[in-house]
Amino acid sequence: MVEATNDFVQEKETIVIKGNVSAAYAAKSARVQVISAYPITPQTTVVEKLSEFVDNGLMPGTQYIKVESEHSVMASIIAASKAGTRTFTATAGQGLFYMFEMLHWASGSRLPIVTTIASRGAAPPWNIWADFTDVISCRDTGWMTAFCATHQEIYDEILMSYKICEDSDVLLPKFVAYGGFILSHTSKPVIIEDQDLVDSFLPPLPDEKGWPHIWFDPERPLMFGNLIMPSGFYYEFRMKIHDAMVRAKEKIKRVAKDFEKIFGRNYGNGLTQEYKMDGADVGMVIYGDLALQMEQAVDDLREEGYKVGMIKLRHLRPFPVEDIIEIAKKVPLLGVVDRATAFGSPTGGPVSCEVKTALHEVKGTARILPMINGLGGREVTLEQQKVQLKMLIKLNETGELPKDMLYGTLWDGLLEVK
Amino acid sequence: MVKLKEALESCLEEFFLPGNSCCAGCGLEIALRWAMKALGPNTALVSPASCLNVVVGLWPKTAPNFPFTNMAFAAAAAAATGMSAAFKTKDYRFPGKVWGEMTTLVFAGDGGTTDIGIQGLSGAAERNSDFIYCCYDNEAYMNTGIQRSSSTPHGAITTTTTLGKERYKKNLPRIMAAHEIPYVATCSVSEPLDLYEKFKKAKSIEGCKYIHILASCPPGWGIASEDSIEIPRLAVKTGSWILYEIENGELTLSKKSKPLLDPTKRAPLIEYLSRQKRFSKISEKVLIELQERLDLQWSKIADELSCQENHH
Numbered sequence: 167m168v169e170a171t172n173d174f175v176q177e178k179e180t181i182v183i184k185g186n187v188s189a190a191y192a193a194k195s196a197r198v199q200v201i202s203a204y205p206i207t208p209q210t211t212v213v214e215k216l217s218e219f220v221d222n223g224l225m226p227g228t229q230y231i232k233v234e235s236e237h238s239v240m241a242s243i244i245a246a247s248k249a250g251t252r253t254f255t256a257t258a259g260q261g262l263f264y265m266f267e268m269l270h271w272a273s274g275s276r277l278p279i280v281t282t283i284a285s286r287g288a289a290p291p292w293n294i295w296a297d298f299t300d301v302i303s304c305r306d307t308g309w310m311t312a313f314c315a316t317h318q319e320i321y322d323e324i325l326m327s328y329k330i331c332e333d334s335d336v337l338l339p340k341f342v343a344y345g346g347f348i349l350s351h352t353s354k355p356v357i358i359e360d361q362d363l364v365d366s367f368l369p370p371l372p373d374e375k376g377w378p379h380i381w382f383d384p385e386r387p388l389m390f391g392n393l394i395m396p397s398g399f400y401y402e403f404r405m406k407i408h409d410a411m412v413r414a415k416e417k418i419k420r421v422a423k424d425f426e427k428i429f430g431r432n433y434g435n436g437l438t439q440e441y442k443m444d445g446a447d448v449g450m451v452i453y454g455d456l457a458l459q460m461e462q463a464v465d466d467l468r469e470e471g472y473k474v475g476m477i478k479l480r481h482l483r484p485f486p487v488e489d490i491i492e493i494a495k496k497v498p499l500l501g502v503v504d505r506a507t508a509f510g511s512p513t514g515g516p517v518s519c520e521v522k523t524a525l526h527e528v529k530g531t532a533r534i535l536p537m538i539n540g541l542g543g544r545e546v547t548l549e550q551q552k553v554q555l556k557m558l559i560k561l562n563e564t565g566e567l568p569k570d571m572l573y574g575t576l577w578d579g580l581l582e583v584k
Numbered sequence: 585m586v587k588l589k590e591a592l593e594s595c596l597e598e599f600f601l602p603g604n605s606c607c608a609g610c611g612l613e614i615a616l617r618w619a620m621k622a623l624g625p626n627t628a629l630v631s632p633a634s635c636l637n638v639v640v641g642l643w644p645k646t647a648p649n650f651p652f653t654n655m656a657f658a659a660a661a662a663a664a665t666g667m668s669a670a671f672k673t674k675d676y677r678f679p680g681k682v683w684g685e686m687t688t689l690v691f692a693g694d695g696g697t698t699d700i701g702i703q704g705l706s707g708a709a710e711r712n713s714d715f716i717y718c719c720y721d722n723e724a725y726m727n728t729g730i731q732r733s734s735s736t737p738h739g740a741i742t743t744t745t746t747l748g749k750e751r752y753k754k755n756l757p758r759i760m761a762a763h764e765i766p767y768v769a770t771c772s773v774s775e776p777l778d779l780y781e782k783f784k785k786a787k788s789i790e791g792c793k794y795i796h797i798l799a800s801c802p803p804g805w806g807i808a809s810e811d812s813i814e815i816p817r818l819a820v821k822t823g824s825w826i827l828y829e830i831e832n833g834e835l836t837l838s839k840k841s842k843p844l845l846d847p848t849k850r851a852p853l854i855e856y857l858s859r860q861k862r863f864s865k866i867s868e869k870v871l872i873e874l875q876e877r878l879d880l881q882w883s884k885i886a887d888e889l890s891c892q893e894n895h896h
């Protein structure tokens with residue numbers, strides 16, 4: 167290992183990098199102090215890049231633990247975070263599932279851990295391509311969840327996430343998810359920000375005393391996690407997690423604003439990002455990389471005179487109920503595209519269920535057409551997305567539902583099954 | 585060997601306080617109290633699911649007077665790795681403070697060590713992560729009601745081996761030594777000074793240290809509370825539990841076990857087994873087999889020691 171220097175200087179530069187490398191640069195820009203990692207496709211190059219940074223002395227003082235499993239990744243990160251350090255890891259699919267028990271330990275301890283997920287399908291059969299079922303199955307673990315649509319957004323969202331998670335009113339862990347391969351393994355120009363600017367945006371690293379609520383310090387011995395009787399505060403602790411998560415919405419909005427002020431890039435209000443919804447007849451709620459191509463589809467159709475728009479969902483947790491209601495008041499019909507499954511649920515798609523729940527009993531809001539698309543990395547073409555938008559228009563105008571609906575949900579792009 | 589007086593004087597302070605909810609005569613409590621006397625206050629402890637997790641006190645009462653965290657059952661060694669890494673990075677940012685002197689300690693049961701936690705422990709040992717991992721071995725899952733673990737000895741009755749366990753006890757200290765970590769030691773709660781010394785030594789060594797303590801459990805073993813020192817002492821006297829250290833690969837028998845290389849110095853195994861209800865279903869035939877296995881184990885140790893000597 168190269169001797170680390172105290173002042174690694176990252177000046178602002180634009181480089182053409184893979185989405186995973188963008189995540190690694192963000193962790194470096196955030197000056198994370200403890201990294202723990204285990205390889206899994208399509209995340210692995212994140213932690214490979216970080217190895218390179220650490221080995222070349224570009225992350226002075228950073229401890230990099232190469233553990234033997236994802237369960238151990240999260241266990242080690244939790245302990246390191248409890249001891250008052252900024253931590254980072256990345257995983258995907260099976261690795262995230264293997265971590266599951268520990269996810270609750272992180273949120274239950276109110277730790278501001280940031281973890282990127284290069285989302286992939288769940289086995290069997292083995293599938294390593296984009297599918298958000300992995301991260302969405304962790305919906306109720308007390309982790310916040312953000313989706314990214316671009317390479318730049320990965321870098322930016324990780325920085326924003328540290329600021330949100332470490333806010334003393336929030337203190338919760340967060341996933342930053344993006345589609346495996348589609349973003350993780352393709353290359354685009356990404357602006358890596360000037361280190362001083364990043365330092366001025368982020369909260370300072372935890373001081374010697376650690377986080378306000380949790381620490382390991384022989385001078386202030388404390389014990390964490392003892393058994394608590396039903397008459398104790400377990401119930402109240404749970405309520406507090408929900409409360410913090412809901413209140414995090416305002417923080418997310420504020421951080422997105424701060425971010426735009428300092429770095430000049432806009433991500434809507436942080437929770438959602440509308441695209442050409444003004445004067446739209448119908449809209450599409452969509453998240454992750456599919457949202458990026460949908461913007462193109464909207465542009466193309468707008469040029470052809472169709473009044474369509476879309477809403478990029480940036481956060482699943484906390485769920486932007488208010489934004490969804492507001493948008494659903496603007497148009498009579500919203501499609502909701504899930505690149506994920508929620509088997510046996512009311513719609514079969516996790517986000518369409520959430521959207522329907524948010525709108526339930528709110529008068530004058532849009533009808534919802536749940537859609538599933540692109541599972542396991544199945545290609546979703548621009549043409550296909552344009553057809554989806556046109557289908558919404560037709561449904562809105564004629565009430566005619568598309569063929570091949572399955573229990574009220576459109577599973578678009580299925581192969582013919584004989 | 586430290587003198588009793590010296591040990592007591594240097595550690596009048598108790599770190600694991602009275603008022604905890606251990607059963608009377610609990611071996612784990614004795615083990616932790618003495619370990620903490622040796623390690624002192626700059627120690628942070630990780631405790632995976634186990635009796636210890638519970639006996640430390642129901643929230644908000646806590647018996648440990650030092651930093652202590654509960655942890656998921658399988659996660660102790662990995663958590664300790666993370667904690668020790670955090671202390672190192674804090675030492676980098678705040679040099680000259682306590683962070684460079686912190687000892688990270690795991691105190692885990694035999695189930696948490698030899699079964700569900702073995703993957704994480706093996707990983708940490710191979711990485712030579714800097715902490716002391718201590719397994720207090722009461723030879724079953726006591727917290728959940730005395731089920732067998734892979735550290736339960738042959739013949740022992742548990743709630744999941746109602747006729748006595750068929751398989752043999754997993755030899756975890758030797759498995760740990762096979763990871764080529766700098767320090768492995770075995771202890772018994774009946775020998776607190778030996779235990780004290782071994783923890784002192786472990787604290788002075790950088791890297792992954794493993795200490796395996798035989799810790800009596802009156803309800804789990806079917807013994808009287810007042811016998812909880814006498815029974816593990818018999819385990820040592822019969823040679824059934826061998827006290828040793830393996831330092832950088834080199835085996836040394838500890839004071840109480842060394843004389844037992846001479847078979848005539850060993851008390852017959854039955855003296856240890858017959859005092860415990862858990863062994864009440866062992867037949868005479870099995871008893872003879874067990875004695876033979878034990879004698880063979882000692883012959884192998886004698887061979888290993890002479891091989892080591894020849895090499896020098």
Ligand SMILES: Cc1ncc(C[n+]2csc(CCOP(=O)(O)OP(=O)(O)O)c2C)c(N)n1
Pocket residue numbers: 633634635636656657658692693694695696697722724725726727728733
């Ligand atoms: C993942 C998981 N599986 C099972 C349990 C239930 N459990 C808690 S403690 C315990 C047994 C602990 O046995 P051991 O490690 O020997 O410690 P002891 O109770 O004997 O002190 C079990 C099975 C758990 N907490 N977590």
Ligand code: SF4
Pocket residue numbers: 605606607608609610611612613635639722726727800801802803804
């Ligand atoms: S059951 Fe055994 S190990 Fe657990 S507290 Fe009681 S004596 Fe100690």
Ligand SMILES: [Mg+2]
Pocket residue numbers: 693694695720721722723724725726733
């Ligand atoms: Mg046990």
